[in-house]
Amino acid sequence: xxxxxxxREKLRRAALALFVEQGVTxxxxxxxxxxxxxxxxTIYRHFASKDELAADLLRxxxxxxxxxxxxxDRAEDDLPTxxxxxxxxxxxxxxxxxxxxxxxxxxxxxxxRRLPEPPSRNPVTVVRDALERGMAAGAIPRREIExxxxxxxxxxxxxxxxxxxxxxxxxxxxxxEEVAEAxxxxxxx
Amino acid sequence: xxxxxxxREKLRRAALALFVEQGVTxxxxxxxxxxxxxxxxTIYRHFASKDELAADLLRxxxxxxxxxxxxxDRAEDDLPTxxxxxxxxxxxxxxxxxxxxxxxxxxxxxxxRRLPEPPSRNPVTVVRDALERGMAAGAIPRREIExxxxxxxxxxxxxxxxxxxxxxxxxxxxxxEEVAEAxxxxxxx
Amino acid sequence: xxxxxxxREKLRRAALALFVEQGVTxxxxxxxxxxxxxxxxTIYRHFASKDELAADLLRxxxxxxxxxxxxxDRAEDDLPTxxxxxxxxxxxxxxxxxxxxxxxxxxxxxxxRRLPEPPSRNPVTVVRDALERGMAAGAIPRREIExxxxxxxxxxxxxxxxxxxxxxxxxxxxxxEEVAEAxxxxxxx
Amino acid sequence: xxxxxxxREKLRRAALALFVEQGVTxxxxxxxxxxxxxxxxTIYRHFASKDELAADLLRxxxxxxxxxxxxxDRAEDDLPTxxxxxxxxxxxxxxxxxxxxxxxxxxxxxxxRRLPEPPSRNPVTVVRDALERGMAAGAIPRREIExxxxxxxxxxxxxxxxxxxxxxxxxxxxxxEEVAEAxxxxxxx
DNA sequence: AATGAATGAGCTTTCATTCAT
DNA sequence: CATGAATGAAAGCTCATTCAT
Numbered sequence: 052x053x054x055x056x057x058x059r060e061k062l063r064r065a066a067l068a069l070f071v072e073q074g075v076t077x078x079x080x081x082x083x084x085x086x087x088x089x090x091x092x093t094i095y096r097h098f099a100s101k102d103e104l105a106a107d108l109l110r111x112x113x114x115x116x117x118x119x120x121x122x123x124d125r126a127e128d129d130l131p132t133x134x135x136x137x138x139x140x141x142x143x144x145x146x147x148x149x150x151x152x153x154x155x156x157x158x159x160x161x162x163x164r165r166l167p168e169p170p171s172r173n174p175v176t177v178v179r180d181a182l183e184r185g186m187a188a189g190a191i192p193r194r195e196i197e198x199x200x201x202x203x204x205x206x207x208x209x210x211x212x213x214x215x216x217x218x219x220x221x222x223x224x225x226x227x228e229e230v231a232e233a234x235x236x237x238x239x240x
Numbered sequence: 241x242x243x244x245x246x247x248r249e250k251l252r253r254a255a256l257a258l259f260v261e262q263g264v265t266x267x268x269x270x271x272x273x274x275x276x277x278x279x280x281x282t283i284y285r286h287f288a289s290k291d292e293l294a295a296d297l298l299r300x301x302x303x304x305x306x307x308x309x310x311x312x313d314r315a316e317d318d319l320p321t322x323x324x325x326x327x328x329x330x331x332x333x334x335x336x337x338x339x340x341x342x343x344x345x346x347x348x349x350x351x352x353r354r355l356p357e358p359p360s361r362n363p364v365t366v367v368r369d370a371l372e373r374g375m376a377a378g379a380i381p382r383r384e385i386e387x388x389x390x391x392x393x394x395x396x397x398x399x400x401x402x403x404x405x406x407x408x409x410x411x412x413x414x415x416x417e418e419v420a421e422a423x424x425x426x427x428x429x
Numbered sequence: 430x431x432x433x434x435x436x437r438e439k440l441r442r443a444a445l446a447l448f449v450e451q452g453v454t455x456x457x458x459x460x461x462x463x464x465x466x467x468x469x470x471t472i473y474r475h476f477a478s479k480d481e482l483a484a485d486l487l488r489x490x491x492x493x494x495x496x497x498x499x500x501x502d503r504a505e506d507d508l509p510t511x512x513x514x515x516x517x518x519x520x521x522x523x524x525x526x527x528x529x530x531x532x533x534x535x536x537x538x539x540x541x542r543r544l545p546e547p548p549s550r551n552p553v554t555v556v557r558d559a560l561e562r563g564m565a566a567g568a569i570p571r572r573e574i575e576x577x578x579x580x581x582x583x584x585x586x587x588x589x590x591x592x593x594x595x596x597x598x599x600x601x602x603x604x605x606e607e608v609a610e611a612x613x614x615x616x617x618x
Numbered sequence: 619x620x621x622x623x624x625x626r627e628k629l630r631r632a633a634l635a636l637f638v639e640q641g642v643t644x645x646x647x648x649x650x651x652x653x654x655x656x657x658x659x660t661i662y663r664h665f666a667s668k669d670e671l672a673a674d675l676l677r678x679x680x681x682x683x684x685x686x687x688x689x690x691d692r693a694e695d696d697l698p699t700x701x702x703x704x705x706x707x708x709x710x711x712x713x714x715x716x717x718x719x720x721x722x723x724x725x726x727x728x729x730x731r732r733l734p735e736p737p738s739r740n741p742v743t744v745v746r747d748a749l750e751r752g753m754a755a756g757a758i759p760r761r762e763i764e765x766x767x768x769x770x771x772x773x774x775x776x777x778x779x780x781x782x783x784x785x786x787x788x789x790x791x792x793x794x795e796e797v798a799e800a801x802x803x804x805x806x807x
Numbered sequence: 808a809a810t811g812a813a814t815g816a817g818c819t820t821t822c823a824t825t826c827a828t
Numbered sequence: 829c830a831t832g833a834a835t836g837a838a839a840g841c842t843c844a845t846t847c848a849t
Contacts, residue, residue: 058812074350076265080840090814095841160346160401161263198415201402202395202422209394210387212349218386226387229429233391236425240418247829269823279831281825290823436833452728454643458819468835473820538724538779539641575785576777576793580800583776584769590727591768604765607807611769614803618796625808647844657810659846668844814846821839828831 059097061087067108071153075105102165109162110170112155117172119144124181130190131235133181134203138231141207142223145214153215156208178204182238191238199238206233248286250276256297260342264294264351291354298351299359301344305333306361313370319379320424322370323392327420330396331412334403342404345397367393371427380427388427395422437475439465445486449531453483480543487540488548490533495550497522502559508568509613511559512581516609519585520601523592531593534586556582560616569616580615584608626664628654634675638720642672642729669732676729677737679722683711684739691748697757698802700748701770705798708774709790712781720782723775745771749805758805769804773797 065087069078080101084091098104123140127133145152179200186193210230213219219226254276258267269290273280287293312329316322334341368389375382399419402408408415443465447456458479462469476482501518505511523530557578564571588608591597597604632654636645647668651658665671690707694700712719746767753760777797780786786793 079838081838084815091840092815092842093813096812101840157349161350194418195408195415197402197407198399198418201399201408202419205394205396205398205401206391206426207394208398210390212394213386213390215349219384219390226384229383229387230391233426233429236429237395237422240422240425268821273832280823281832282830284824285829457817459817469819470821470836471834474833479819535727539728572796573786573793575780576796579777579780579786580773580797583772583774583779584804585772587772587775588765588768590772591764593727596764597762597768604762607761607765608769611804611807614807615773615800618800618803646842651811658844659811660809662845663808810847810849812847812849814844816843818842819840822837823835825833825835826831827833 058087058089058093062089062094062097062104063108063111066104067150067154070105070108071150071157075158103167105158106162106166108151108154109158110166110168112151113159113170113174114172116141116144116155117170117174117177120174120177121172124177130181130185130188134234134238135228135231137178137181138207138234139224139227141211142227142230145211145223152211156211156215175200175204185238192240202237203234206230206237247276247278247282251278251283251286252293252297252300255293256339256343259294259297260339260346264347292356294347295351295355297340297343298347299355299357301340302348302359302363303361305330305344306359306363306366308333309363309366310361313366319370319374319377323423323427324417324420326367326370327396327423328413328416331416331419334400334412341400345400345404364389364393374427381429391426392423395419395426436465436467436471440467440472440475441482441486441489444482445528445532448483448486449528449535453536481545483536484540484544486529486532487536488544488546490529491537491548491552492550494519494522494533495548495552495555498552498555499550502555508559508563508566512612512616513606513609515556515559516585516612517602517605520605520608523589523601530589534589534593553578553582563616570618577616581612584611584615625654625656625660629656629661629664630671630675630678633671634717634721637672637675638717638724642725670734672725673729673733675718675721676725677733677735679718680726680737680741681739683708683722684737684741684744686711687741687744688739691744697748697752697755701801701805702795702798704745704748705774705801706791706794709794709797712778712790719778723778723782742767742771752805759807766805770801773800773804 062083066078066083069082069086080091080094083101083104084094094101094104098107119140120137123136124133127136179196182191182200182203183196185191186196186199191199207230210219210226211223214223251272255267255272258271258275262271269280269283272290272293273283283290283293287296308329309326312325313322316325368385371380371389371392372385374380375385380388396419399408399415400412403412440461444456444461447460447464451460458469458472461479461482462472472479472482476485497518498515501514502511505514557574560569560578560581561574563569564574564577569577585608588597588604589601592601629650633645633650636649636653640649647658647661650668650671651661661668661671665674686707687704690703691700694703746763749758749767749770750763752758753763753766758766774797777786777793778790781790
């Protein structure tokens with residue numbers, strides 16, 4: 052089991068890097084195997100297909116983010132504080148694994164439709180639930196939840212995209228305070 | 241000229257629909273030709289490659305949006321009013337051609353890197369310039385422009401994505417006022 | 430259509446020869462393309478897969494034989510005469526296209542199970558019907574039809590196999606009389 | 619020795635079943651190992667290759683049949699009686715191990731060409747010799763031996779194929795008498 | 808003897824692109 | 829301008845076989 056796990060990890064890492072660098076379609080299984088230092092056939096001992104590998108990587112990113120946000124959700128009670136903590140958590144995760152985060156940002160729209168199984172915890176759902184509870188408790192005005200959710204997510208995610216495009220220097224964490232403030236202004240409107 | 245133009249239009253429309261429905265990679269030139277009711281070879285009378293077709297569709301979408309926003313930019317002077325007009329313009333264009341808009345939303349990140357020539361007018365640039373001028377004029381606080389830009393765009397675009405995912409009913413225009421208000425709160429922070 | 434048909438015919442001929450010479454599994458699509466003087470991809474303009482090509486060749490052989498036997502069946506009334514004509518027809522077809530016949534003999538058992546669509550006329554059915562009518566008319570004794578059919582077919586087919594293995598010299602037609610006589614003795618038993 | 623033998627037997631049984639059910643090419647070593655409840659690598663402790671396993675199974679079937687027929691050949695003197703005994707022996711062996719027999723019937727043509735070493739006793743040879751001696755002794759008319767042999771074998775084998783295809787119910791033994799009679803009529807012609 | 812993860816050659820198949828008509 | 833059969837490079841994937849444990 053030891054050895055198999057190590058191989059699998061090398062494989063995932065290599066694929067993630069290549070997918071971000073050159074795109075999923077543009078990356079061949081041969082590329083992946085070469086970068087991971089394994090045989091092409093070995094990929095198929097761990098994933099049923101290249102597509103499932105791509106999907107698995109996305110699911111994994113979303114799961115991690117979802118779990119982290121969920122932990123934050125349970126740790127904080129006050130909505131404004133919770134939102135600040137959400138944003139900070141998001142930024143810290145992005146900084147900690149920018150490769151994986153870029154992948155998520157680039158391919159979520161394209162791949163989300165094809166995830167055979169969903170992430171263990173969906174980050175969008177976590178935030179939606181928190182906002183909904185906030186509305187119910189009167190912490191923020193009652194409005195169409197999906198609209199508020201979308202706008203709130205947009206503030207954070209598009210900031211990350213700006214960084215992805217090289218328009219923003221420094222770490223995501225550097226912008227956490229301002230972003231959190233913006234989110235709050237959006238949702239408390 | 242007439243006939244060629246009609247063919248080209250059928251071709252673009254068919255490609256756009258298929259790209260949105262099943263993804264660019266997943267759509268073959270055969271699919272496109274079949275849906276457009278033309279021969280596969282004919283595609284190459286109008287576009288150098290499938291990739292250029294995909295890129296052209298994105299460039300076209302961005303150009304249209306850019307031109308429309310630019311017109312708005314010139315028509316309005318007052319920043320708050322201008323931002324409302326920007327958002328309204330965006331929503332109206334989305335409602336008018338939802339297919340084309342979905343394509344833009346889904347593939348901009350993936351394809352933007354590979355546009356051989358840029359759109360005639362970049363919508364992001366138009367908005368950035370407007371915000372920059374607003375900062376210079378003291379209409380909004382002076383901050384890192386790319387951050388403010390990203391957050392503002394995020395509010396609008398992620399709302400569109402919510403609709404793309406079927407989470408929001410109705411037309412984009414229905415949400416224009418609220419979205420515009422949110423953008424204003426973000427940039428005026 | 431002209432050109433496409435010619436290509437298809439070259440393809441079928443090349444595949445048939447190779448399948449008989451080295452076996453279906455042992456023959457690669459590359460082999461087939463090379464022998465046919467076409468590109469590998471062209472195979473797939475004419476057949477969905479290599480397997481379907483193999484199946485199509487078998488179906489075609491069986492159909493031709495079935496049609497020929499059916500014509501004989503309608504031309505002859507008297508059962509003994511009909512049986513002689515059946516055997517002669519079989520031998521003549523074998524001699525006329527020994528390649529195709531060998532293929533049929535070698536692969537019918539393996540492929541018959543996987544024919545997606547049946548031959549236009551099943552040679553076995555033609556013979557069974559003729560024997561059944563003969564029994565009904567009292568021309569031969571009434572017995573389990575499948576047994577009589579099997580034994581009759583065996584006399585003819587195993588003779589062909591002896592030739593296929595190189596144990597019998599000359600043409601199948603050389604043995605037609607003796608084989609027909611044997612079949613008659615078997616069915617009239 | 620004990621354990622190895624048991625493993626080998628599980629292996630042969632699993633392979634035989636799968637080869638009959640889905641074909642030799644269609645059966646992977648992984649399939650075989652799974653069905654036998656052993657590791658894939660273990661196959662290669664007992665057979666040099668998958669092909670040799672397939673060949674060995676065929677050789678074994680043919681050897682057993684050949685030995686049994688040889689015993690009959692030595693036990694009987696009178697040709698008509700011997701032929702009856704041959705047929706009965708064949709039918710009994712078929713009934714006793716229908717799986718193995720099916721394999722033989724399906725793949726003898728395809729694999730016979732590639733048997734690296736022949737069966738310990740070739741059933742065809744045994745029958746040919748008996749018929750030849752019968753001819754020499756005047757028990758049956760003198761004719762091209764390979765023709766007579768082929769026709770005689772065909773009567774028996776094609777009957778088995780009818781059963782294999784599900785056209786004949788019951789056991790092969792049920793048809794032994796009629797088949798033997800037919801063989802006699804063919805060879806004594 | 809048995810294991811099973813890893814191998815990698817080589818397969819079938821795809822599909823963007825070409826070009827003779 | 830349009831056609832569509834043909835192309836062929838290159839892709840994803842399979843699977844018999846190996847070998848360290």
